[in-house]
Amino acid sequence: MIVGLDHVQLAMPPGGEDEAREFYGRLLNLPEIEKPEPLKARGGCWFAGDGVQIHLGVQQDFVPAKKAHPAFLVADLDALCQKLAAAGFSVKLDYMVPDRQRGHVHDPFGNRLEFIQDSDGFQQRMEEGTDMSGDFRTELREYLDGLVGERPSELQKMEAYAQEHNFPIVGPASGQYCYQVARMIGAQRVFELGSGYGYSTAWFARAVQKNGGGEVYHVVWEEKLTRMARQHLSALGFDDLVQYRTGEAVGILRQTAGPFDLIFNDIDKEGYPDSLPVIEEKLRPGGVLIIDNMIWNGRVWDDNNHDEATEGIREFTRRITTSPNWITSLVPIRDGLIVAYKV
Numbered sequence: 001m002i003v004g005l006d007h008v009q010l011a012m013p014p015g016g017e018d019e020a021r022e023f024y025g026r027l028l029n030l031p032e033i034e035k036p037e038p039l040k041a042r043g044g045c046w047f048a049g050d051g052v053q054i055h056l057g058v059q060q061d062f063v064p065a066k067k068a069h070p071a072f073l074v075a076d077l078d079a080l081c082q083k084l085a086a087a088g089f090s091v092k093l094d095y096m097v098p099d100r101q102r103g104h105v106h107d108p109f110g111n112r113l114e115f116i117q118d119s120d121g122f123q124q125r126m127e128e129g130t131d132m133s134g135d136f137r138t139e140l141r142e143y144l145d146g147l148v149g150e151r152p153s154e155l156q157k158m159e160a161y162a163q164e165h166n167f168p169i170v171g172p173a174s175g176q177y178c179y180q181v182a183r184m185i186g187a188q189r190v191f192e193l194g195s196g197y198g199y200s201t202a203w204f205a206r207a208v209q210k211n212g213g214g215e216v217y218h219v220v221w222e223e224k225l226t227r228m229a230r231q232h233l234s235a236l237g238f239d240d241l242v243q244y245r246t247g248e249a250v251g252i253l254r255q256t257a258g259p260f261d262l263i264f265n266d267i268d269k270e271g272y273p274d275s276l277p278v279i280e281e282k283l284r285p286g287g288v289l290i291i292d293n294m295i296w297n298g299r300v301w302d303d304n305n306h307d308e309a310t311e312g313i314r315e316f317t318r319r320i321t322t323s324p325n326w327i328t329s330l331v332p333i334r335d336g337l338i339v340a341y342k343v
């Protein structure tokens with residue numbers, strides 16, 4: 001008799017291990033487990049999370065599974081979609097099964113995967129989305145974005161891309177706020193951690209250009225996003241201002257000579273606490289740190305939520321608001337910006 005499901009096997013082409021680790025390990029947060037010794041020579045890699053085991057096996061004449069797929073239960077489909085979208089994987093959402101929100105995505109090899117939001121969380125989100133506070137939040141965001149002046153057409157193209165691909169950019173109101181702070185302190189050296197395809201970078205580059213010139217570091221770990229950013233920022237006339245670095249942002253900041261006038265942080269939220277000492281070292285006294293997603297769509301005050309990203313934001317907030325080295329406010333534009341002045 002069958003007593004349970006041990007694992008699901010998916011195929012991948014030869015040499016795909018690094019891509020598999022990036023997608024299943026880092027993005028889906030499934031730790032890699034060691035393959036048994038006799039199977040190692042075949043290549044591939046295995047991942048296991050709570051009650052889930054996925055084996056990626058090498059298939060010489062690989063063909064992606066476009067229809068057959070594993071379906072993973074997830075606690076927070078919105079957060080996962082944002083993380084995947086930011087890494088260039090677009091998730092198609094549907095509501096065709098009652099009480100369940102589902103998302104479909106293709107892994108880097110073209111295999112289809114499904115994610116299902118647990119029904120309680122889904123129900124709660126549906127209720128949140130239809131109550132007054134949900135409407136109020138949407139209306140407030142639209143109102144604030146509407147106050148931002150006319151933008152160059154290239155910047156508008158970047159906004160349209162985010163809308164179409166569900167890519168989490170800071171948006172016009174936060175962008176304008178970043179621009180304003182950078183102008184107010186006369187920033188000429190800006191370092192960005194987690195730059196996406198350069199939308200937030202564009203706002204800082206506009207400010208630095210107006211401040212008389214300088215440099216803005218665009219740092220992200222996806223090669224594709226660096227390429228996209230180069231095109232957009234070049235079209236906006238920032239070739240002489242922007243320094244591009246592809247890789248892990250906190251490590252790159254550690255290796256880059258400071259001091260900076262302004263540092264902007266928008267990396268994966270679980271990485272926030274460890275970024276603080278490096279930022280503190282590289283920012284000049286009187287410099288400003290801006291860090292995004294500090295409201296995290298309300299998850300920060302949801303006592304039932306203890307996922308790694310939410311805990312990362314809570315821990316970062318606790319450290320910076322209790323440190324004597326910073327004067328800090330949380331500005332509730334969009335998903336919340338912490339703006340902190342280094343004493």
Ligand SMILES: C[S@@+](CC[C@H](N)C(=O)[O-])C[C@H]1O[C@@H](n2cnc3c(N)ncnc32)[C@H](O)[C@@H]1O
Nearest residue numbers: 086169170194196199200220221248249267268
């Ligand atoms: C939220 S998006 C950035 C959006 C961008 N700030 C904007 O508003 O236009 C974050 C990006 O940083 C990348 N990222 C996350 N953690 C990172 C890290 N530690 N180092 C480098 N890139 C990272 C993500 O994969 C994603 O492409």
